[in-house]
Amino acid sequence: MPRADRGYCRQDGCRASILWARHEKTGIKAPIDATTVPDGNIEVDEEAGTYRIVPKDERVGRMLHRNHWSTCRDKPVKK
Numbered sequence: 441m442p443r444a445d446r447g448y449c450r451q452d453g454c455r456a457s458i459l460w461a462r463h464e465k466t467g468i469k470a471p472i473d474a475t476t477v478p479d480g481n482i483e484v485d486e487e488a489g490t491y492r493i494v495p496k497d498e499r500v501g502r503m504l505h506r507n508h509w510s511t512c513r514d515k516p517v518k519k
Contacts, residue, residue, distance in 0.1 A: 442489035446474065453514030459505070464490040471508035480504030 445460040449471070457474040461484055472482055472491055482505040484491045494504055509515075 444472075444484060444486040444489045444491075449508060449512055449514075451512060451514035454512050456508065456512070458508045459484055459486065461486075461489050461491040464488075464492045472505045473508050473511055474505075476503035476505055478503060480506045482506060 449456045458471045459474050462469050482491050483494050484505050
């Protein structure tokens, strides 16, 4: 059974702990911050290796993850 892969951001100025998981419907793989935060919007099923975007009305009072592309401290510069 697939599991979410644990790793670290490869950007020198970041190195945050991340999970690589696939969207539960599209199968698209994305880096997800490993830590949960009060303003997160992603629920990860580490056993299944999947994630889902949690609707706003289900987020209240929950600690959720964020997509690492939105939080990386050393984002690559787009040319």
